[in-house]
Amino acid sequence: MLTYPNFDPVIVRVGPLAIRWYGLMYLIGFAAAWFLIGFLARKRQLDLTGDRLSDLLFHGVLGVILGGRIGYVIFYNFGYFVRHPLEIFAVWQGGMSFHGGLIGVTLAGLWFCRKNRLPPMLTADIIATSATIGLGLGRLGNFINGELWGRVTDVPWGMVFPQAGLMPRHPSQLYELALEGVVLFLILFWLNMRQVWEGIPFFTFFLGYGVFRFIVEFFRQPDPQLGFLWGGATMGQLLSLPMVIFGLGGLCWVFKRRGG
Known part of the structure; x- marks a missing residue:
């Protein structure tokens, strides 16, 4: 069993204000995305x-x-937010969904492309690749916060998280960091460097994330307010299945359209 580092989630406090590691991860992710988007746009002539x-x-x-x-x-x-609607705006208390964020950034990207008359598939390829950096850093932020931990385990690298009881658990945040962040980034970056057909990196993102997230959910503790759902699946798995289907369908569409 490994010892959880027990980070302080707050980097520094200035009066009532606190700078947190999780927020810093978001800022670093957006800054890195800015540089990567610029680089890939030049590479792919966007x-x-x-x-x-x-x-x-x-x-x-x-x-x-x-x-x-x-x-x-x-x-x-x-159900909770229906009873407490004003807390929807209390984002500082935590509570963000990747799948919701994906829908949001997709709609925002489509609007941006329409407004600027840019090719949506090529733009989506570049945005999807840059998004993996933020995904990885976000999971690192979860690990630092000691949240979204894994299921109870007896593997040698299991950790006891301060808010999760006395039993060692999978550090599933690090699994997601490795797969959804590092591995997926390397795959999409390589595809962009090869200048593959437009749409391949975008749909590969959906396929890759969906598969990786579905697998990691077997090691991650389900959200306590939901638990296990149909057939023992988690909400993360149910939301990832449409991503896999969409990614596979999109890749087939690209190859069929390009292959004639």
Whole structure:
């Protein structure tokens, strides 16, 4: 069994204000996305310079935050927020859904492409690749916060999380960091460097994330307010299945359209 480092989730306090590691992960993720989008846009000859790049990042941030929060409210704790509607706006208390954020950033990206007359598939390829950095850093933030831990285990690298009882658990946040962050980033970055057909990195993101998340959910403790759902599946698995289907269908569409 490994010892959980027991991080302080707060980096520094200034009066009533607190700078938290989780928030810092978001900021680093958005900053890294800005640089990566600029690099990939030049590589793939997409006109994303100056104000356009800043505008795209603004739309993306807005889509992630609004979509992530609304998704959490609908998918994970709808009954509670119906009873306490004002707490929907208390984002500082935590509660963001990846799948909701994905819907939000997709809609924001489509709006941006329509407004700027940019090719949606190529733009989506680049956005999806940059999003993996934020995904990985977000899972690192979860680990630092000691939240979203895994199921009880006897593997040698199991950890006792301070808020999860006395039994060692899978550090599932690190599994997601490795798969959804590092591995998925490397795959999508390589595809972009090869300058594959437009749409392949985008649909590969959906397929890869859906598969990785579905697998990790077998090691992650379900949300306490939901528990296990149909057939012992978790909400994360149920939401990831449509991503796998969409990714596979999209890749087939690209190959069929390009292959003639």
